[in-house]
Amino acid sequence: MDWGLNTLLSAGAARLHDDGRITALGSGGQFRAAGVLAKQHRLRRLSEHLHAKADRYGRLIGEDADHSLHARHAVVTCEIRAVSERRSNLNQALARAAARWAVDQAIAAGATVIYLEDLRSMQAGGMGRTMNTRLSQTVRGQIADRVRHLAADAGIAVVTVPARGTSKYCPQCLTPLRHRKAPDRPTTPGWKWAICPDRDGCGWQGDRDHGAWRRIAARGLTHQARTIADRATGQLAIRSIVDKLEARAVITPAAPPNDRADRSKTGPTRPRTTRPAPRRRGAPSPTRPSGPTGKRPEGHAPTDRPRLPRAAHRHQDVTTTSTPTTGHRPRGAALGAGFHLHAHACPPRWETIPDTTSDKGSPS
Template identity: 75%
Template structure:
């Protein structure tokens, strides 16, 4: 690895190509012999670099770090470009983000009007990573078993020179390093995906601030062994850092707000909610559904959706209390003011509301035997003899059937050509209803009546 940022400007220069902004030219002064003595032992080498599409055209390039990977030399390029400055106050559209255990993120946007009323912009969304979290849980359990085996081998060795046990212990140690690397890569990918999804939601809603639930409220204690372990293994800290990094590029502020009673109170009237099982998930453990007992409000929904509404509304009403943490440099709202919290309610939307489909009376009786559809083609004629096709209608079969309707009727079907090798007998004669239906013949044509081979007796 060669860190060119530590080099002097007289030894390394990088600049963009004027003709193609997606290319850059790196000029290095390298020695021509292992022990250079004078300036003649150095020469300039030009290295063309193709820039990725993520690098803006107006960005200022910095000297990269060169790494040799097989037959190629890769350059870790750093660049600087101007972005809008994120402001702490003056926000009218905000994105609220709530942390969850099974549903990692729940987010939605709110708008603060000039009259001080807060309205929801849509129903919000959820970032579900159940598959990734399950794989993370399996890797964690596998790592715990490997650590337990290594400890057992260490107790068995006990300082004795046992080469066989030490070889097994080294193999398990290498497997532990491999599993740890997989867990780290999985956590990094999950953090970047969750942060990218959140910032995209803010950009789509044209929000200028993202209000996050305080991570200190998600302490892994007092919730049981399994739940404490799942909470401690979450990558919320990484997600917050990646979110701030991606949001800063678009001038979006990321502010942390207290999480007190965000899932407990109603977002529309601040009444304590009653939690139940979800109506469509009766067998799933937990109390995911929240119902407001206030008859004048009547809000109900997923508790995570109510939580992000409370978080965004609290951030919009307390945005004057936003401060910058001196240790981390992150924006944070530390305290909740009761007077401001009383106005942090979401006004229920009246436009575009769905029609009330509640049942108000008995269900209309529907017969279990609906009337048969009318035939789209005329009934076939009764052939000569005992065998024949049954005419339309529900006629008894224990007696001789009457003659069917006269078949010399008008043309009421569409003529379609038949392919070679598939020409049904009925369609060839123009009788009966078939997928390849033909037009009924005119009334002045005579149709030869041939006995059917269906085998039924009239």
């Protein structure tokens, strides 16, 4: 598992083979909590603003017990307490969800150990006071504790490894990576996308956090013999890195399966004629039989069914009340000019008008 700034967790599975090779099982996954983290940062800024406001009221009040700002100071103090409770509840919910996700990933992969970055080395150098405040006020400590608790129930060990260089070097060849802003902007400096400059030997590129969890997994698997338990807390950890073991802490890319048959050339290519095949229209065909079945006639004559008769010959008289069942099954719009499947014409008007003429000639 790798800790990120905008992406809280990045995790994946790796396997140590008998010959010492380490391969990654899939591309891994990420626990994204952008909405919760945004709300957390908003509450943090609100808390900082309220604390600054309370400090200003405290300086203005001083030693005056009857100052008019005492009421406002009490209101701000209550707001600080409420915001702190909201932040605490949000952090606990986020820690529970992230830990549950991480342990579920390990259980699904059949893992026996979870490797975590050592949180004591998470302070980012050269990032400024604001960035380090964001790093220190996240819930990584709570997530780590809950991961240990849930993993113990599943019989999975949790080991912390040093975080130095996990995002700096390529997980496949240990070459220093070039960090760019995005995969479609390979010349713009950034920190999100990592590209290995060794194009001939490796050429790996991917998300910075995905490369980091591969480095963490490879480092933990190669240094597992140096795992020690803390006497005070009982937590498992790898304290130091051995250069000889670190040189072998690489992820071996799995070879793609070759299921296709061997298509190597075993003889000369068969010559092809330069004369094209005759056209379909020019090929003769036998006379069409009287029945509905038979071979395709010449040209593009329809072969599926004979030409439909007109509507008057398809049981659609002016007095039709239902669809006949004599073997003919109407097909929607083919019944008539725009009629629905069960819509029929009304009787003509002249059938309802009485005949006023007589055999005696004109009424005049």
